[in-house]
Amino acid sequence: MRRLYLFDTTLRDGEQSLGITLNVREKLEIAKQLATLGVDILEAGFPASSPGDFESVKIIGREVKGITVCGLTRCVKKDIDLCAEALKEAEDPRIHTGIAVSPIHMEKKLRLKPEQVIQKAEEAVRHAKKYLNDVEFYAEDAFRSDYDFLAKIFERVIAAGATVVNIPDTVGYATPWEFGELVSYIKTNVPNIDRVKISVHCHNDLGMATANTLAGVMAGADQVEGTINGIGERAGNTALEEVIMAMYTQKNRYGIDLAVNPREIAATSRLVSSITGVPVPSHKAIVGTNAFMHASGIHQDGILKEKQTYEIIDPEIIGVPRNQIVLSARSGRHALKHRLEELGYKPEDSQMNTLYEEFLLLADKKQEIYDEDLHVLMGTGIPEQNGIKVKNISVATSGKQSATAAVTLEIQGTEITDAAIGNGPVDAVFKAIDRITGKEVRLEDYSIKSVSRGKEALGNATVKIFADGNYYVGKGVSTDVIDASAHAYADAISKLN
Ligand SMILES: CC(=O)SCCNC(=O)CCNC(=O)[C@H](O)C(C)(C)COP(=O)(O)OP(=O)(O)OC[C@H]1O[C@@H](n2cnc3c(N)ncnc32)[C@H](O)[C@@H]1OP(=O)(O)O
Numbered sequence: 001m002r003r004l005y006l007f008d009t010t011l012r013d014g015e016q017s018l019g020i021t022l023n024v025r026e027k028l029e030i031a032k033q034l035a036t037l038g039v040d041i042l043e044a045g046f047p048a049s050s051p052g053d054f055e056s057v058k059i060i061g062r063e064v065k066g067i068t069v070c071g072l073t074r075c076v077k078k079d080i081d082l083c084a085e086a087l088k089e090a091e092d093p094r095i096h097t098g099i100a101v102s103p104i105h106m107e108k109k110l111r112l113k114p115e116q117v118i119q120k121a122e123e124a125v126r127h128a129k130k131y132l133n134d135v136e137f138y139a140e141d142a143f144r145s146d147y148d149f150l151a152k153i154f155e156r157v158i159a160a161g162a163t164v165v166n167i168p169d170t171v172g173y174a175t176p177w178e179f180g181e182l183v184s185y186i187k188t189n190v191p192n193i194d195r196v197k198i199s200v201h202c203h204n205d206l207g208m209a210t211a212n213t214l215a216g217v218m219a220g221a222d223q224v225e226g227t228i229n230g231i232g233e234r235a236g237n238t239a240l241e242e243v244i245m246a247m248y249t250q251k252n253r254y255g256i257d258l259a260v261n262p263r264e265i266a267a268t269s270r271l272v273s274s275i276t277g278v279p280v281p282s283h284k285a286i287v288g289t290n291a292f293m294h295a296s297g298i299h300q301d302g303i304l305k306e307k308q309t310y311e312i313i314d315p316e317i318i319g320v321p322r323n324q325i326v327l328s329a330r331s332g333r334h335a336l337k338h339r340l341e342e343l344g345y346k347p348e349d350s351q352m353n354t355l356y357e358e359f360l361l362l363a364d365k366k367q368e369i370y371d372e373d374l375h376v377l378m379g380t381g382i383p384e385q386n387g388i389k390v391k392n393i394s395v396a397t398s399g400k401q402s403a404t405a406a407v408t409l410e411i412q413g414t415e416i417t418d419a420a421i422g423n424g425p426v427d428a429v430f431k432a433i434d435r436i437t438g439k440e441v442r443l444e445d446y447s448i449k450s451v452s453r454g455k456e457a458l459g460n461a462t463v464k465i466f467a468d469g470n471y472y473v474g475k476g477v478s479t480d481v482i483d484a485s486a487h488a489y490a491d492a493i494s495k496l497n
């Protein structure tokens with residue numbers, strides 16, 4: 001069996017998605033789940049980018065063990081010094097340094113001659129090696145580079161001590177057969193390439209990131225880079241869950257071994273979506289809510305006769321259980337506990353009474369309780385309301401005219417009420433919250449979607465605000481959309497310093 005290493009960059013390239021800014025606590029929570037999933041390398045951030053990113057890499061390196069923790073740098077000494085400093089307490093640290101190698105990037109962006117680029121690359125790798133042994137070198141925009149030049153720069157960074165060479169298709173321009181050829185070219189034309197690991201890092205601009213990554217693996221790559229749910233710069237990165245399951249379903253055919261636990265895929269996807277505020281499309285491969293649903297009669301008939309007629313993956317393998325018990329207000333604690341355990345939760349007996357009371361309150365409003373409701377009940381997706389709690393809302397609307405909202409918030413133990421007029425009830429509620437908190441924020445995005453099913457489905461509101469030069473995402477869940485929206489807005493504001 002050939003071992004394939006999984007390099008997760010959800011917290012670095014994934015966080016480069018427009019509008020995502022995660023704080024240290026949020027990044028640490030995702031990092032711990034990625035370690036539970038079993039990725040081999042976790043790229044925690046770009047320490048030179050901001051004090052917040054530095055802190056995240058430092059804390060993840062300190063807290064998350066049993067995994068390689070990596071930080072990104074440019075071929076700039078100051079970036080490398082900061083990265084090494086941030087990784088000081090990591091058990092198994094890696095510096096990921098590199099520079100662009102395509103003619104357009106070297107000439108127009110870096111304004112450097114090819115030989116100067118090689119020198120910077122060598123110096124950066126040598127400098128990083130002063131701090132630690134494991135140094136990965138990325139050749140940004142490798143796919144659009146001159147392959148002889150690419151081979152030359154890899155030869156020189158390997159001589160300087162690189163342990164991994166990364167071949168990125170930075171702008172997602174490759175097709176699978178071309179990308180496979182590139183990896184083969186590097187394998188056969190770079191002296192001493194067998195001393196290092198080859199990594200592939202693909203972007204999804206043409207919708208081919210996963211296909212290109214697999215072509216790279218078939219051509220001999222040892223490591224694949226990607227993000228959970230495929231989030232990332234522009235159209236995103238390779239979705240790691242797709243690579244994992246492509247390998248898993250084809251394990252016997254290709255003889256590739258991974259260290260991951262596929263049962264954690266669904267939970268990891270949910271956590272990343274919930275914390276980043278980036279929804280997973282319902283038809284998304286592997287982790288979309290419809291990925292294991294069968295809608296049309298001929299398919300349903302086939303599935304009932306033999307699951308494998310239309311199902312290439314047993315959903316339980318990725319942690320999506322087949323639902324056998326229908327939960328309602330008539331269910332008891334045993335049924336609730338059984339289903340929660342099937343979903344992967346481990347409720348303590350002492351928690352069950354409170355959980356059951358909350359369950360009954362929800363079940364009285366709904367005919368049926370679905371798994372999505374239970375995830376919300378268990379707190380996955382319900383944000384902590386740090387400091388600001390929504391205590392009461394009353395809204396009056398008059399047809400097409402403006403709406404009035406009175407809102408009571410509890411801020412650090414004190415209840416404050418105020419009212420405002422708005423262009424519709426949600427706007428009125430947000431304006432009342434602004435009056436109470438006195439914060440200057442700009443609403444960037446607002447969406448509400450159902451997170452469960454049925455007439456009384458839970459509404460999941462996501463609010464993105466801009467304040468103090470940063471974006472903040474807040475979430476709120478309730479059977480009442482105005483209430484969910486108010487919680488989401490208060491949650492976003494509570495993240496401001
Ligand atoms: C393909 C990728 O995903 S690469 C990673 C992208 N991630 C990021 O950019 C992280 C967020 N970025 C940042 O916080 C900032 O851009 C910083 C801290 C990295 C740099 O900020 P600044 O010093 O203000 O530079 P700015 O971003 O405006 O310009 C980039 C500079 O780095 C140079 N540069 C770009 N890539 C590299 C590299 N890999 N190695 C060396 N120099 C590089 C550019 O040529 C430019 O140099 P110049 O100022 O001499 O023209």
Ligand SMILES: CC(C)C(=O)C(=O)O
Binds near residue numbers: 168169
């Ligand atoms: C920094 C490198 C690895 C990158 O993200 C890219 O080239 O896409």
Ligand SMILES: [Mg+2]
Binds near residue numbers: 201
């Ligand atoms: Mg990238």
